[in-house]
Amino acid sequence: xxxxxxxxxxxLEGIDGSGKSTLHTALKILLADLDPIFTREPGxxxxxxxxxxxxxxxxxxxxxxxxFVADHAAHLATxxxxxxxxxxxxxxxxxxxxxxxxxxxxLQGIVPEPEKWLRAMHNGWTIIPDRTxxxxxxxxxxxxRLKPDAQREHFEKREILEKVxxxxxxxxxxxxxxxxxxxxxxxxxxxxxFVADAIQQDLKTGKxxxxxxxxxx
Ligand code: TYD
Numbered sequence: 001x002x003x004x005x006x007x008x009x010x011x012l013e014g015i016d017g018s019g020k021s022t023l024h025t026a027l028k029i030l031l032a033d034l035d036p037i038f039t040r041e042p043g044x045x046x047x048x049x050x051x052x053x054x055x056x057x058x059x060x061x062x063x064x065x066x067x068f069v070a071d072h073a074a075h076l077a078t079x080x081x082x083x084x085x086x087x088x089x090x091x092x093x094x095x096x097x098x099x100x101x102x103x104x105x106x107l108q109g110i111v112p113e114p115e116k117w118l119r120a121m122h123n124g125w126t127i128i129p130d131r132t133x134x135x136x137x138x139x140x141x142x143x144x145r146l147k148p149d150a151q152r153e154h155f156e157k158r159e160i161l162e163k164v165x166x167x168x169x170x171x172x173x174x175x176x177x178x179x180x181x182x183x184x185x186x187x188x189x190x191x192x193x194f195v196a197d198a199i200q201q202d203l204k205t206g207k208x209x210x211x212x213x214x215x216x217x
Contacts, residue, residue: 008084009127010036010199011095013168014135015161016153017142018184019191023135024093026192031199036089039079041098047074058154061110065103069121072096080127089203096126097134101167105160115167131202133195134172137184139165 012020028038042048051067054060072095083090099118107114139161146156155161172179180198182191 008087008089009080009129009131010089010091011097011129011132012091012093012135012195013095013097013101013132014137014182014184015139015142015165015168016156017145017161018135018137019145019188020133020135020184021093022188023133023182023192023195024091026188027091027196027199030192030196031089031091034089034200034203036091037079037083038091038093039075040093041075041095042068042071043075043079045071045074045078047071055153055155061103061106065099065107065118066121068099068103069118072099072122072126076125076127084127089199091199092129095129095132096122097129097132097168097171100171101164102155102160104167105163106155129178131199132172132179133182133198134168134179135182135184135191136165136169141185 012024014020024038024040027036042051047067048071051064051071054064054067058064075092080090080092099122100115103118104115107117111117139158142161143156143158146152155164169181172181180195182195184191186194
């Protein structure tokens with residue numbers, strides 16, 4: 001599987017409106033020669049469909065959180081593990097950090113110490129990404145990029161996204177060797193080129209977990 005010195009599992013994270021899905025699409029072109037697998041959470045299986053339904057119906061925060069974790073398990077089983085086994089580069093639009101960042105907020109007051117609870121649910125079977133690009137921008141700017149209020153998912157509110165982004169920033173601070181903060185206010189082309197170059201560089205130098213990167217100037 002994950003051989004020493006190689007970078008195989010890359011994740012893109014950030015609040016809604018941070019442009020990470022646009023980035024994901026741009027990387028398909030910029031990194032085509034590497035033939036990566038592009039994937040996402042919530043995923044394409046029926047488990048992913050059930051997550052989307054739970055979000056839309058706002059059924060219950062614990063139901064929603066555990067479905068997100070189930071979707072992650074299905075994603076690992078059907079996409080991530082098989083690809084890594086073959087030595088294929090995987091680039092995922094959202095992954096486990098989305099759970100820690102978002103569900104820590106939605107489960108506040110519902111389960112004690114939500115982040116601890118969520119991390120414990122993943123421990124032992126999840127695969128930690130080799131590199132995570134975190135798209136960061138002011139929440140007000142992210143909100144202007146989202147659909148009108150009435151059509152938004154329940155996560156897409158200022159007070160929630162502020163907490164989610166603070167969570168992400170805390171994770172990036174705690175794991176500077178894995179996270180790369182990307183300035184999402186820069187143009188989509190510059191962001192995509194920066195991330196594509198960083199991935200190429202990581203692959204070339206064989207570095208992972210431990211080398212610090214900075215956002216483009
Ligand atoms: P997604 O389909 O990626 O939305 P977008 O393309 O707008 O980023 O994800 C849907 C919502 O689900 C999004 O608001 C983030 C949220 N989410 C979580 O709360 N927890 C998770 O573990 C994941 C993967 C997503």
